Amino acid sequence: MAPVVVIGGGPVGLSLAMELAYHGIGCAVIEPRTSVSAVRPRAKTTSARTMELFRRWGFAERIRARAPIPVSWSSDVVFCTAAAGAEVTRFTGTLGLRLAGDDLAAEPGQQVGQPVVEQALRDALGGAVNVRLLFGYRAVGVEQGAGGVSVRVSDASGAVSTIRAAYAVGADGAHSIVRGAMGAVYEGGNAGRPNLSIVFRSLRLGSLIRDRAVHRWVLNPAAPGVVGPLDLDGTWWAIATGRPDDDRDADPVASCGP
Ligand SMILES: Cc1cc2nc3c(=O)[nH]c(=O)nc-3n(C[C@H](O)[C@H](O)[C@H](O)COP(=O)(O)OP(=O)(O)OC[C@H]3O[C@@H](n4cnc5c(N)ncnc54)[C@H](O)[C@@H]3O)c2cc1C
Incomplete structure (x- = not known):
């Protein structure tokens, strides 16, 4: 049984895996996207607070080294x-x-595209001994039991298997299935x-x-x-x-x- 299953390998799920690894806690990350797309335009600014987290993991300088625009270029x-x-x-x-x-x-923010950050996180986690990156898998069901959580995952062919964990964390974005499994409801709608x-x-x-x-x-x-x-x-x-x-x-x- 894995200590933690992180459902969703966007910036939040990958960052949680980094934080857990920093504390010596193993996890599995379930993420359907097998690769990071450069034309998926989302965050361009990584905030100072996030850069402080990156600093704690010894990761801030690696992000700045990959950022195509140095922080000194402009803050305008x-x-x-x-x-x-x-x-x-x-x-x-x-x-x-x-x-x-x-x-x-402790760190300034950094202009850097979200795909660059996600790829850097994937690369860093790829070398972590207690992190399993399950790219190409999607969580299709989450059930809380007495001794932990069962997460049903499907691969690209539709084959379903079950992962047992002490904890499951929903980091699966705006259409979270974890939110639904918890009985939480998204209120509001699109503009x-x-x-x-x-x-x-x-x-x-x-x-x-x-x-x-x-x-x-x-x-x-x-x-x-x-x-x-x-x-x-x-x-x-x-x-x-x-x-x-x-x-x-x-x-x-x-x-x-x-
Ligand atoms: C146009 C735009 C500009 C933005 N600019 C900024 C900015 O400058 N700075 C900033 O900080 N933020 C910015 N944001 C917000 C930022 O993109 C989000 O806050 C961030 O992506 C949230 O990360 P997340 O990991 O929570 O969710 P997501 O990035 O949505 O990741 C969720 C992940 O879960 C996966 N997933 C979904 N369903 C399942 C499932 N069933 N099983 C397993 N995995 C699943 C998805 O494939 C995805 O990888 C911007 C957003 C947009 C749209």
């Missing part, structure tokens, strides 16, 4: 009329990126006009923008959103705000020029 957030348009206002020292040497935090997250390549955009900022908030009502660099080599993230719901079906990989 700009509000503007277009990504390469007129600046309306600018804030510096945002997102905890300027906290190096500050009494408030009527959701945001659309995009990762794109453009060398031209970089040549049009002369200043440095980690976020560019575009106030233009015709195309509102946020855009920022994922690296210093022409890869960008953008969040188009208030898009119509049918954007959801957009081709995830589209090409639109240089």
Whole structure:
């Protein structure tokens, strides 16, 4: 019987496995995604508090070494009329990126894409003796018994097996099956006009923008959103705000020029 089964290997589940390993407690992590996708745009900022956790595990410098944008590059957030348009206002020292040497935090935050963080966590855990990474498996049922928890997992072929553990932790995101098994209910719903997250390549955009900022908030009502660099080599993230719901079906990989 495993001491702990972590259901979900996103940043929270993988971080929990790191913390358990740090305390010498073994675990198994169940995660359907066999690999980390670079075009799954989510977190771009790792907070100072998270970097402090990483520091405790001896992991903060490894994240900074993999981050394509050094923390010293910029801590600015700009509000503007277009990504390469007129600046309306600018804030510096945002997102905890300027906290190096500050009494408030042992580590500053770090601009680094979530896929980079997830891959670094996977790599670090791959070398941990008491962690089993079960990629390609999905939890399909969780049952609490007198002596522990039974977690039913299915592999890609649909074959189901059972893992017994003293504890199971739900880190399986917004549609958590663990939440359902506990009888907890998700309240609320999606926004009527959701945001659309995009990762794109453009060398031209970089040549049009002369200043440095980690976020560019575009106030233009015709195309509102946020855009920022994922690296210093022409890869960008953008969040188009208030898009119509049918954007959801957009081709995830589209090409639109240089
Ligand atoms: C556009 C956007 C921008 C964001 N920007 C930031 C930011 O800058 N900074 C920040 O800190 N946060 C940011 N976030 C939030 C951040 O992405 C989430 O807080 C984070 O992903 C939550 O991690 P998690 O591990 O709890 O959940 P998830 O990342 O959702 O991971 C859950 C995992 O569980 C797995 N799973 C699902 N069902 C099962 C199952 N049945 N069995 C086993 N595994 C299962 C999934 O495959 C997934 O890997 C952003 C989010 C979005 C969408």
